[in-house]
Amino acid sequence: MPVTYVYRIWKESRSLKKFGIIYDSDAAEDLEAIPNSIFIVYKKVDNCLKDLWKANGSKFSMQDTVQIGVQLLESVENLHSTWYLHLDIKLDNILINRENKVVLIDFGQARKYLLPDGSHCPDTGIEEGGNVHFASLNAFKKQTLSRRDDVIQVIYSLMCLYNEFLPLR
Numbered sequence: 001m002p003v004t005y006v007y008r009i010w011k012e013s014r015s016l017k018k019f020g021i022i023y024d025s026d027a028a029e030d031l032e033a034i035p036n037s038i039f040i041v042y043k044k045v046d047n048c049l050k051d052l053w054k055a056n057g058s059k060f061s062m063q064d065t066v067q068i069g070v071q072l073l074e075s076v077e078n079l080h081s082t083w084y085l086h087l088d089i090k091l092d093n094i095l096i097n098r099e100n101k102v103v104l105i106d107f108g109q110a111r112k113y114l115l116p117d118g119s120h121c122p123d124t125g126i127e128e129g130g131n132v133h134f135a136s137l138n139a140f141k142k143q144t145l146s147r148r149d150d151v152i153q154v155i156y157s158l159m160c161l162y163n164e165f166l167p168l169r
Contacts, residue, residue: 047095047096048091048092048093048094048095048096049068049091049092049094049095049096049102049157049161050090050091050092050094052096053091053160053161058164059161059162059163059164060161060162062162064161065158065161065162068094068102068158068161069154069158071101071102072089072094072102072104072154072157072158073151073154075102075103075104076089076104076150076151076154079104079110079150080147080150083112083113083114083115084107084110084111084112084113085110085111085112085113085145085146085147085149085150086104086107086109086110086150086153087109087110087111087145087149087150087153088106088107088108088109088110088131088153089104089134089150089153089154089157090131090133090134090153090157091157091160091161092106092131093105093106094157113146113147123144133156133160134153134156134157134160135149135153136148136149136152136153
């Protein structure tokens with residue numbers, strides 16, 4: 001595993017601990033030792049999407065872009081079903097595993113948007129939208145970010161893959 005991914009996974013595990021989620025891929029025998037904990041174990045991934053994009057001449061075909069987009073939207077939908085926003089979707093945070101499946105990483109800016117009773121979390125007053133090139137306009141306006149802003153980041157990522165174009169550059 002390249003050093004950059006080890007750092008990312010360490011950074012991500014540190015961030016996930018804020019949400020009460022523990023990541024440790026080497027602790028399979030310890031899973032029963034920590035009650036009421038959630039473990040995330042990643043399979044080996046080969047490349048981040050940004051590396052593939054650069055290796056491909058900074059342009060993907062429409063078919064590849066659509067296939068990545070469908071999987072990415074499904075990943076975001078699954079994340080949103082757990083009441084969390086990612087808020088930092090960009091090419092560096094999208095990995096492709098050996099089965100050519102999309103994996104989202106880096107939940108350092110993720111935050112809960114719904115409470116268990118179904119009401120929205122109170123506004124913290126601090127809104128960050130991740131990378132400035134992929135952030136939505138709401139992030140620049142310091143407005144409360146929502147699921148829509150994650151979807152906008154997905155769209156900007158796909159635009160970058162296909163067109164080498166980002167609307168806010």
